[in-house]
Amino acid sequence: MRNQITNLSRRGFLQQGLAAGAGLTLGAHLGGFSRLLEAAPAADGATAALEPNAFVRIGTDDSVTVIVKHLEMGQGTYTGLPTLVAEELDARWDQVRVEGAPADASRYNNLFWGPTQGTGGSTSMANSWQQMREAGAVARQMLIEAAAKRWQVDAQEIQVRDGQLSHASGQRASFGELAEAAAELPVPESVFVKDPKEFRLIGDATLRRKDTADKIDGSARYTQDVSLPGLLTAVVAHPPRFGARLKSFDPGPAMAIKGVEKVVQIPSGVAVLAGDFWTAKRGRDRLRLEWDESDAFKLSSDAILEHYKTLVEAPGAVAAVQGDAEAALASADKVVEGDFAVPFLAHAAMEPLNCVILPDADGVRVINGEQSQTRTQAGVAAVLGLRPEQVRIDMLYAGSSFGRRGNPKADFTSEAAEIFKAAGGKTAVKLQWTREDDTRAGWYRPLFFHRVRAGLDADGRPVAWHHRIVGQSIAVDAGMEARMVVDGVDRLSVEGAANLAYGVPNLYVDLHSPKLPVPIQWWRSVGHTHTAFAVECIIDELAAAAGRDPVDYRMELLDGHPRHQGVLKLAAEKAGWGTPLPEGRARGVAVHASFNSYVAQVAEVRVRGKAFRVDRVVIAVDCGMAVNPDVIKAQMEGGMGYGLAAALVSSLTLKDGRVEQSNFHDYQVLRMDQMPEVEVHIVPSAEAPTGVGEPATPVIAPAVANALAAATGQRLRTLPLKLA
Amino acid sequence: MVEIRVNGRQHALDLDPDTPLLWVIREHIGLTGTKYGCGIAQCGVCTVFLNGAAVRSCSTPLSAAAGGSVLTIEGLESREGRAIQAAWAELDVIQCGFCQSGQIMSATALLTQNPAPTDADIDAAMSGNICRCATYARIRSAIKQAAAALA
Numbered sequence: 001m002r003n004q005i006t007n008l009s010r011r012g013f014l015q016q017g018l019a020a021g022a023g024l025t026l027g028a029h030l031g032g033f034s035r036l037l038e039a040a041p042a043a044d045g046a047t048a049a050l051e052p053n054a055f056v057r058i059g060t061d062d063s064v065t066v067i068v069k070h071l072e073m074g075q076g077t078y079t080g081l082p083t084l085v086a087e088e089l090d091a092r093w094d095q096v097r098v099e100g101a102p103a104d105a106s107r108y109n110n111l112f113w114g115p116t117q118g119t120g121g122s123t124s125m126a127n128s129w130q131q132m133r134e135a136g137a138v139a140r141q142m143l144i145e146a147a148a149k150r151w152q153v154d155a156q157e158i159q160v161r162d163g164q165l166s167h168a169s170g171q172r173a174s175f176g177e178l179a180e181a182a183a184e185l186p187v188p189e190s191v192f193v194k195d196p197k198e199f200r201l202i203g204d205a206t207l208r209r210k211d212t213a214d215k216i217d218g219s220a221r222y223t224q225d226v227s228l229p230g231l232l233t234a235v236v237a238h239p240p241r242f243g244a245r246l247k248s249f250d251p252g253p254a255m256a257i258k259g260v261e262k263v264v265q266i267p268s269g270v271a272v273l274a275g276d277f278w279t280a281k282r283g284r285d286r287l288r289l290e291w292d293e294s295d296a297f298k299l300s301s302d303a304i305l306e307h308y309k310t311l312v313e314a315p316g317a318v319a320a321v322q323g324d325a326e327a328a329l330a331s332a333d334k335v336v337e338g339d340f341a342v343p344f345l346a347h348a349a350m351e352p353l354n355c356v357i358l359p360d361a362d363g364v365r366v367i368n369g370e371q372s373q374t375r376t377q378a379g380v381a382a383v384l385g386l387r388p389e390q391v392r393i394d395m396l397y398a399g400s401s402f403g404r405r406g407n408p409k410a411d412f413t414s415e416a417a418e419i420f421k422a423a424g425g426k427t428a429v430k431l432q433w434t435r436e437d438d439t440r441a442g443w444y445r446p447l448f449f450h451r452v453r454a455g456l457d458a459d460g461r462p463v464a465w466h467h468r469i470v471g472q473s474i475a476v477d478a479g480m481e482a483r484m485v486v487d488g489v490d491r492l493s494v495e496g497a498a499n500l501a502y503g504v505p506n507l508y509v510d511l512h513s514p515k516l517p518v519p520i521q522w523w524r525s526v527g528h529t530h531t532a533f534a535v536e537c538i539i540d541e542l543a544a545a546a547g548r549d550p551v552d553y554r555m556e557l558l559d560g561h562p563r564h565q566g567v568l569k570l571a572a573e574k575a576g577w578g579t580p581l582p583e584g585r586a587r588g589v590a591v592h593a594s595f596n597s598y599v600a601q602v603a604e605v606r607v608r609g610k611a612f613r614v615d616r617v618v619i620a621v622d623c624g625m626a627v628n629p630d631v632i633k634a635q636m637e638g639g640m641g642y643g644l645a646a647a648l649v650s651s652l653t654l655k656d657g658r659v660e661q662s663n664f665h666d667y668q669v670l671r672m673d674q675m676p677e678v679e680v681h682i683v684p685s686a687e688a689p690t691g692v693g694e695p696a697t698p699v700i701a702p703a704v705a706n707a708l709a710a711a712t713g714q715r716l717r718t719l720p721l722k723l724a
Numbered sequence: 725m726v727e728i729r730v731n732g733r734q735h736a737l738d739l740d741p742d743t744p745l746l747w748v749i750r751e752h753i754g755l756t757g758t759k760y761g762c763g764i765a766q767c768g769v770c771t772v773f774l775n776g777a778a779v780r781s782c783s784t785p786l787s788a789a790a791g792g793s794v795l796t797i798e799g800l801e802s803r804e805g806r807a808i809q810a811a812w813a814e815l816d817v818i819q820c821g822f823c824q825s826g827q828i829m830s831a832t833a834l835l836t837q838n839p840a841p842t843d844a845d846i847d848a849a850m851s852g853n854i855c856r857c858a859t860y861a862r863i864r865s866a867i868k869q870a871a872a873a874l875a
Contacts, residue, residue: 074819074820212818217757227754278747399822399823634862637858640858642856663762664854665766672860672863675860
């Protein structure tokens with residue numbers, strides 16, 4: 001059973017894909033940068049015989065190349081999106097190759113973001129789900145038509161399986177053998193996509209990632225690895241405080257180092273350029289710089305938090321209201337109250353930020369693990385006086401990102417453009433930040449403070465929920481107010497709190513968004529990183545105050561939210577919730593929905609004095625149809641681990657405006673000996689797929705805090721968690 | 725002029741002897757599988773073998789490697805190294821991949837010295853290698869799987 005798609009938007013897609021396809025030929029795309037790379041894998045030499053749309057190309061050598069519009073930063077886009085194409089095409093998985101899409105929002109926009117190309121918000125699979133399946137189905141249909149014509153048979157009688165077309169008459173042909181003939185045919189006006197019952201690749205947990213082979217032998221290419229003739233590497237001295245301005249500098253000591261080619265001033269500091277990183281870094285470290293810090297930001301994290309504690313006393317912009325929470329609190333049988341604080345956090349992606357930029361025939365070419373093509377095109381074009389379309393972008397892998405490479409102001413790609421311009425605009429430049437630069441240059445998960453007050457009736461049921469949130473607005477600072485701020489409420493600050501799933505008749509949530517010159521940004525799971533912590537800790541306290549089991553209590557209050565209940569029930573069952581544990585051990589639970597997916601986690605902790613370890617975490621996820629179950633498991637494991645770092649050890653603090661941490665010795669992250677045993681269970685679903693990159697991250701901190709409360713009686717409400 | 729052997733090939737380099745081995749390997753010899761992550765031996769993405777021992781190349785000056793033999797991810801051919809890579813592939817350990825050359829070198833060093841590591845041995849040998857994608861659970865499983873395959 002195949003489902004025909006004939007709607008107009010689909011035709012629009014086809015026409016667009018066809019028009020665009022004409023401009024994207026194999027030769028044109030590989031002709032530039034790939035040839036310049038000294039060790040680029042040889043192109044297969046096959047002609048791109050069939051190229052029905054912007055996403056799939058079938059070669060005479062039987063290769064199926066899938067063009068992926070989303071950055072591969074570890075989350076599995078280079079496996080997931082090709083799975084959709086290969087499924088509908090009935091290709092063999094081993095004939096599928098992957099290529100990163102160029103910057104072109106007319107063809108490669110994120111369908112959830114309008115005319116914007118970029119990766120984020122755990123949208124890659126969800127926004128591509130239909131688009132990539134259709135792309136594969138179109139190619140399949142054209143191969144069938146070509147075979148029908150060649151064999152003089154009815155197209156309906158042709159079978160496609162594992163990259164082969166066949167007919168009962170005994171005729172057989174591979175994709176490669178039919179590709180040229182298929183390319184002569186018109187692109188179909190409508191195609192069929194499979195009924196899920198027919199899926200062979202979608203849902204196959206044994207399907208292996210496409211990026212494993214080159215990531216285990218050192219051949220995978222990241223921005224850090226780009227080498228070009230004449231390339232200069234730039235290392236930048238940034239201001240010591242946010243808002244400090246360069247007063248004067250002496251390039252002499254840097255220029256005195258053999259190999260330093262240029263020292264240039266740019267808006268964000270001073271860049272030293274050399275033929276290699278080490279020389280440029282030595283030059284940067286020798287620069288003599290004088291900064292004007294009269295207008296610089298000089299507050300400490302402690303002072304910011306104290307300020308937020310005064311703000312929390314007054315009403316803010318209302319994010320959600322139902323009934324009368326204050327009145328219900330006043331008449332409640334019991335009131336539970338909690339103040340929660342979370343620090344600034346650096347993304348601390350493994351690959352320190354970097355960007356390559358070089359002159360191109362009609363503008364410039366950026367080479368980058370690019371998360372936000374449209375913003376980078378705009379940012380670089382503005383610096384260089386070009387039109388955005390004159391900024392080409394070659395996509396490489398990113399050594400993770402967690403949001404940082406999708407900067408709202410294209411900060412580091414624009415900085416690369418500034419250096420390129422200041423250095424004369426004729427030489428290829430690679431901007432490479434050190435780890436210290438990466439830690440100290442800002443764009444953090446903002447510091448947040450929450451106060452929650454909840455009231456119970458005599459039966460232990462919550463009758464009032466009053467939640468006040470204080471923290472910088474990412475959307476306002478990003479210039480995205482129009483889309484994301486409603487009545488003074490940045491939805492990125494209240495997501496996961498304003499839409500409380502638990503049934504409480506009197507609900508009030510409000511927000512203060514104080515302005516600070518500390519640059520802030522989305523950090524894996526954004527607002528949920530702090531809202532889930534506050535909400536899931538308080539609900540646990542309510543269960544305790546009501547004398548109820550934390551899982552049973554949540555299940556009851558989640559009436560009408562079957563997907564929350566589904567993951568909660570599954571995680572509890574698999575974790576052995578309620579079964580006895582040895583002395584000093586305890587379990588804690590949390591459940592939270594984000595990015596349209598549902599995650600529950602049960603954490604098991606072992607406590608000894610003030611020290612504790614998270615020994616085991618059981619995760620249940622409902623992310624709709626599981627396209628790549630093993631990638632989903634990996635994202636649950638890793639997303640939880642990323643959140644666990646913030647729960648246990650990570651904290652970025654300001655002292656008189658200076659960032660106190662600089663590298664992994666003082667900005668601590670999760671290490672092997674802190675990683676729990678982890679089990680992931682996926683709820684079977686027929687819904688369209690939703691996000692998996694972020695939803696596991698916010699759930700672990702409250703699960704661990706709740707486990708520690710069960711073990712010790714201490715309710716910890718500050719991250720990272722420290723037992724008294 | 726400093727002479728070093730990298731993956732079996734001899735190189736004579738006219739470089740400041742204080743240059744970290746990492747940048748010699750990456751930018752002067754052109755082997756980019758070994759990565760820069762911290763520069764202070766805190767993250768392990770730069771791990772290579774020097775005369776058979778795993779070292780952090782970002783904090784090893786070229787002078788310390790003079791006359792020595794360096795092995796990088798590109799030259800990994802030992803029985804243990806192959807088994808580690810095979811297990812990494814079977815379990816799809818990688819995510820972003822940036823730290824994985826270093827993880828594989830450290831894991832190979834571990835298995836070369838200790839063919840049957842316990843969880844505590846793995847913690848001790850691998851806790852200097854950071855993975856921000858937190859692939860640690862799969863790294864642990866893959867090390868055990870490789871050990872079993874070699875036994």
